[in-house]
Amino acid sequence: MNITELESEKLEKAANMLKAIAHPMRIAILSFLEGDTKLTVTEIHERLGIEQSTTSHHLGILKDKGVLCSQRDGKNTFYFLKHESLSKLVDCIGQCTCSE
């Protein structure tokens, strides 16, 4: 495998997505959202036990990097996984870290 300029764009994208996920709170968020679960910012910030603004920031990062989608419903905004394959990635991470 050779690193062409085209491929370096792909690598950049993959790295950005992984960087978005690679944070304890954000992994926890993804684990909450496995399957088709949709949760609001408040539900997530209460479960995590961190500031609302910090939670919103984390969710913004995950959305910006294509990991999550959001959907407004009145005062609430629900967040959920963008692709089903991301559930698989979360599982995979779990496996990789358990088999240490």
Add this chain to the structure above:
Amino acid sequence: MNITELESEKLEKAANMLKAIAHPMRIAILSFLEGDTKLTVTEIHERLGIEQSTTSHHLGILKDKGVLCSQRDGKNTFYFLKHESLSKLVDCIGQCTCSE
């Protein structure tokens, strides 16, 4: 799912492993090492086209975080994936970023 203190340790570990992987050059390194491939530092730094010391640094991070193992053979040091499940993770990342 609730975040207990025990679980927060697991999250920390998972995040550290992902953080180690979440870099364009390091993803490229992992893609080189899929399967049972073993490569030396020089081979990797030449393929990546970056400094030897930078390459060594990246490899050190991956080794430190439990992603790679190394094996000395004379002047050379070969690096390879620590667990087979990491090949799966690399594939998974590829899938997640292609289906965008």
Add this chain to the structure above:
DNA sequence: TCAAGAAATGCAAATATATAAATATATTGT
């Protein structure tokens, strides 16, 4: 023991990230 090749380390500068407090925006019900 010495020279050469291979890899690792220390260092410094630039850049990026995380966090929370304060503030702003959006939406609903009255």
Add this chain to the structure above:
DNA sequence: ACAATATATTTATATATTTGCATTTCTTGA
């Protein structure tokens, strides 16, 4: 329009990461 609730944004500070140069360590062959 106003109060209340839910989210998002701004800002500042602290901390971490990336990179290459220079240097050092480790190993082999002469």
